[in-house]
Amino acid sequence: MGEHIVTSFGEELEGVDRLIREMGDLAGTMVADATRALLSSDNPLAQRVVSDDTIMDAKQRELDERAITLIARRQPMAQDLRAVIGAIRMAGDLERIGDLAKNIAKRVGAVGQTTTPKSLSQSIESMAEMVHAQTSGIVDRYVARDAAALKDLRAGDEKIDIKYTAIFRELLTYMMEDPRNITACTHLLFCAKNLERIGDHATNIAENAYYVMTGEQLPINRPKLDETAVSGAASES
Numbered sequence: 001m002g003e004h005i006v007t008s009f010g011e012e013l014e015g016v017d018r019l020i021r022e023m024g025d026l027a028g029t030m031v032a033d034a035t036r037a038l039l040s041s042d043n044p045l046a047q048r049v050v051s052d053d054t055i056m057d058a059k060q061r062e063l064d065e066r067a068i069t070l071i072a073r074r075q076p077m078a079q080d081l082r083a084v085i086g087a088i089r090m091a092g093d094l095e096r097i098g099d100l101a102k103n104i105a106k107r108v109g110a111v112g113q114t115t116t117p118k119s120l121s122q123s124i125e126s127m128a129e130m131v132h133a134q135t136s137g138i139v140d141r142y143v144a145r146d147a148a149a150l151k152d153l154r155a156g157d158e159k160i161d162i163k164y165t166a167i168f169r170e171l172l173t174y175m176m177e178d179p180r181n182i183t184a185c186t187h188l189l190f191c192a193k194n195l196e197r198i199g200d201h202a203t204n205i206a207e208n209a210y211y212v213m214t215g216e217q218l219p220i221n222r223p224k225l226d227e228t229a230v231s232g233a234a235s236e237s
Helices: 002-040 043-074 078-106 108-112 118-144 147-154 157-177 179-214 228-236
Strands: none
Touching (some): 002 043, 002 078, 002 108, 002 118, 002 179, 043 078, 043 108, 078 108, 078 179, 108 179, 118 147, 118 157, 118 179, 147 179
C-alpha cells in the first residue's frame, strides 16, 4: 500500500513537471512566431500566436489545479513541496511570457503598414533570438536538473537589457529624423519592451528552478542594465 502511494505521488509530480515542459515549449514557439510575424508582416501567423495564448492559459489553470490538489492530498514536505510551489511560480512566468508574445503579435498589423528600416529589423531579430535562446535554455536546463547552468543562464539577462537600450536609442533617432516614423517606431518600441520583459520572466524562472533544485536562493541583486529609464529621467530634468 505504501509503495503504491509513493508511486502515485511520483506520477502526480511528473504530471506537474510535464505541464511545465509543455508550457516552456509553447512559450518558446510563441516568442519565435510573434517576432517572425512582426518582421515579415505575417498577419495569419500573428493570429495563431494570439490563439496560442488561450492554450497557454488553459495549461496554467490545469497546472494550478493539479498542484493545489497535490498539496491538499499529499501534504508534501521539503524538496517535494519546493517542486510544487516552484512549478506554480514558473507557470505564472510562462503564462506572462505568452501574454507578452501575444502583445507583440497584436501589433503586427499596425507595423506592417509602414516600412521598417533594415538595420532596425536586424536589431529586433537579434534581440528576439537572444530572448528565445534564454527562454528555451532555461526550461531545458530545468528539465535536465542542471542548477549550475541555470545560474549562468540567469546572468544572460544583462545582454538582453543592453540590446534593448540600443534599440530604444535607435528608435528615438528614427523618430527625430522623420516624424512620419513615429507611429511605427512607437509600436516597435512596445514590441522591444515586451521582449525585454520576456527576458525578465525567463530570469524569474531560472531563479525559481534553481531554488527547487538546491533549496538556495540566488542573490537578489541581479544585473539590470535598462538605461532607458535613466535616459528618460535625465531628459526630464
